[in-house]
Amino acid sequence: MSLLIVGTLAFDSIETPFGKAEKIIGGAATYIAWAASYFCHDIRLISIIGDDFPKEEITALANRGVDTNGLKIVSGGKSFYWAGKYSDNLSRRDTLITELNVLSEFDPVLPELYRTSDCLMLGNLTPDIQLQVMRQMKRRPRIITLDTMNYWMDTTWKDLLKALKQVDILSINDEEARQLSGEYSLVKAAKVIFSLGPKYLVIKKGEHGAFLFYQDHVFFAPALPLLEIQDPTGAGDSFAGGFMGYLANRKDQEFNTIKQAIICGSAMASFCVEAFGLDKLKNITGEELEQRVRQFREIVHVDF
Numbered sequence: 001m002s003l004l005i006v007g008t009l010a011f012d013s014i015e016t017p018f019g020k021a022e023k024i025i026g027g028a029a030t031y032i033a034w035a036a037s038y039f040c041h042d043i044r045l046i047s048i049i050g051d052d053f054p055k056e057e058i059t060a061l062a063n064r065g066v067d068t069n070g071l072k073i074v075s076g077g078k079s080f081y082w083a084g085k086y087s088d089n090l091s092r093r094d095t096l097i098t099e100l101n102v103l104s105e106f107d108p109v110l111p112e113l114y115r116t117s118d119c120l121m122l123g124n125l126t127p128d129i130q131l132q133v134m135r136q137m138k139r140r141p142r143i144i145t146l147d148t149m150n151y152w153m154d155t156t157w158k159d160l161l162k163a164l165k166q167v168d169i170l171s172i173n174d175e176e177a178r179q180l181s182g183e184y185s186l187v188k189a190a191k192v193i194f195s196l197g198p199k200y201l202v203i204k205k206g207e208h209g210a211f212l213f214y215q216d217h218v219f220f221a222p223a224l225p226l227l228e229i230q231d232p233t234g235a236g237d238s239f240a241g242g243f244m245g246y247l248a249n250r251k252d253q254e255f256n257t258i259k260q261a262i263i264c265g266s267a268m269a270s271f272c273v274e275a276f277g278l279d280k281l282k283n284i285t286g287e288e289l290e291q292r293v294r295q296f297r298e299i300v301h302v303d304f
Contacts, residue, residue, distance in 0.1 A: 001040065001042065001118040001119060001142075001248045001249055001250075001251075002040075002042040002043070002044060002116075002117045002118045002119065002248065003036055003040050003042065003043050003044070003117065003118070003119045003120075003121065003244055003245065003248040004043075004044045004045075004046065004110075004114050004117035004119065004120045004121065004133075004141070005029050005032050005033055005036070005043060005044065005045050005046065005121045005123065005241075005244075006029065006046040006047070006108065006120075006121070006122050006123055006125065006129070006130070006133050007027065007028035007029030007030075007032060007046075007047060007121075007122075007123025007124070007125065007237070008027035008028050008029055008030075008047060008080050008103060008123065008125070009025075009027040009029055009030050009047045009048075009049050009053060009057075009071070009079065009080070010025075010026045010027035010030070010079055010080040010081060010082060010103075011023045011024070011025065011026065011053075011079055011080070011081045011082075012024055012025070012026030012027075012081075012082050012083070012084075012233060012277065013081075013082075013083035013084075013096075013097070014026075014083070014084060014085075014086075014231055014233050014276060014277070015084070015085040015086065016085075016086045016090065016230065016231050016232075016276075017086065017088050017090070018229070018230045018231070019230065019276065021231070021276040021277060023081075024276060024277040024278075025054070025057050025277060025278055026082065026233065026234060026277060026278075027047070027080065028123040028124055028147070028234075028237045028240075029045060029046075029047045029123055029237075030057075030061075030234075030237075030278065031234035031237035031238045031240075031241060031272065031278070031281065032121060032123060032237050032238070032240050032241035032244070033045055033061055033064070033066050033241065034061075034064065034238075034241065034278055034281040034282060035237070035238040035239075035240070035241025035242045035245060035265075035268040035272070035281060036121075036241040036242065036244055036245030036248070037064040037065055037066060037241075037245065038242070038245060038268070038284060038289055039242065039245030039246045039248070039249055039264060040065075040244075040245040040246075040248040040249055041065040042065065042067075042248075043064075043065055043066045043067065043245075044066075044067045044069075044070060044111075044113070044114045044117055045061065045066050045067065045068050045070055045071055046070040046071070046108050046110065046114065046133065047070070047071055047072070047106075048071070048072045048073075048074065048102050048103060048105070048106045048108075049071065049072070049073055049074070049077075049079040049080075049102065050073070050074050050076070050077030050078040050079040050101060050102050051073055051074065051075055051076065051077065052077075052078055052079055053073070053079045058071065060282070067113075067114075069111050069113075070108075070110060070111050070114055072106075072108075072109075074102045074105075077101060077102040078099070078101040078102060079101060079102060079103075080099065080100060080101055080102070080103040081097065081098075081099040081101065082095065082097065082098055082099075083095070083096040083097035083098075084096055084233070086232065090207070090229070090232055093232075106125070106129060107132075108129060108132055108133055108136075109136070110133065110136045110137075115136055115137055115138040115139075116137075116138050116139055117137070117141055118141060118142050118143075118248060119141050119142055119143045119144075119145075119244060119247060119248045120133070120134070120137070120141040120143070120144045120145070121145050121147075121240060121241075121244045122134075122144065122145065122146040122147065122163075122167070123147055123237070123240075124147045124148060124149055126152065126156060126159070127148070127152055127156050127159035127160040127162065127163040128156065128159050130146060130163045131159060131162060131163050131166075134163070134166055142253075143168050143169065143244075143247055143248075143253060144166065144167045144168050144169070145167065145168065145169040145170075145171055145240070145243070145244055146163060146164070146167040146169070146170055146171070146198075147171045147172065147236075147237075147240060148160060148163075148170075148172060148176070149172070149176055150175065150176055150179055153176070153179055153180055161196060164193075164196045164197040164198060165196065165197035166197065167197060167198050168198060168199050168200060168253070169198060169199070169200040169201070169202060169258075170193060170198040170200070170201050170202070171202040171204065171236075171239075171240055171243075172201075172202075172203060172204070173203065173204045173205065173206070173236070174186060174203050174204075174205050177189045177190075177193065177201070177203050180192075180193060180196075181193055186203055186211060186213075187213075187218070189203075190203075190213035194213075194215075199214065199253075200212065200213070200214050200258055201213040201214075202243070202262070204236055204239060206223075206232070206235070206236075207223050207232075208222070208223055209221050209222040209223045209266065210239065210262055210265070210266060212258060212259060212262050214255050214258065217255055219255075219259045219262065220300075221259075221262045221263055221266045221296060221299075221300055222299055222300070223266070223269075223270065224266070224267075224270045224292070224295060224296060224299065226270060226273065226274065228274050229273050229274065230273065230274060230275050230276055231273060231275065231276040231277065232272075232273050233276075233277070234272050234277070234278075234281075235269040235272045235273050236269070238265075238268040238269045238271070238272035238281060239265040239266060239268060239269040240265065241265070241268055242261075242264040242265040242266070242267060242268030242269070243261045243262065243264060243265030244261075245264070246260065246261040246264040246265070247261045263293060263296045263297060263300070264293060266296055267289065267292040267293045267296055268281070270292060271284055271288075271292065
């Protein structure tokens, strides 16, 4: 099964209580693609970069089974750049610099092959871009997952509602779920959000784990207690990559299958935070991944 990913490739500068990293490779689509590549080997990527983006990073993605023919490289352009600093307990992140650069002219055009992709992951971009991509699909993907944030709720509400009507799974954090629904209770928030279109709702709670809502069913996967946490940047996107990579290789969308995907996504997020940037995601062995998934399964399993 094929997975189409739409999102950003970027440079990040990050400061956490555990260190600093200047102008390392980041971007939502980068994290999603690397995490998904451990589960799915037919990945297609739509994004835009300047010619300052390292060619070896594109080659590395290709070597992981990521088709980069949908990657637009702007000659003389600069890639998206973000810089941020985390608080001492990692609970707050302050944005210091945001330079859209070539991202401000992103007008995605899907190669012919991409238009029949089986699964679609719409990273956190403007709802207009997400809608553009969905309109270019020749057939509806088996699963469409969308990520969004408060800013688009504040500035592009009507387009966001149009996009939500067309997706199967919405992935947001608890603050965003409350804003989108107008409800404080996440159970009530889920019911409101279901009325907007999505069948499943994934609510990410950072270091506390993730909720999955479907009809009257609820599943919760806690975050794994870790010895080392270096950098939470990209954890949510790594979660999305593991989640969608797993689903792309499954034929059904049953609640239990989505629960399994939550565990796989949580495992990838736990690897991501152990190092700055992509350092850990690029070097996970099959044995490490199997062990990490097993740890999550043991945490959520209870016999009576």
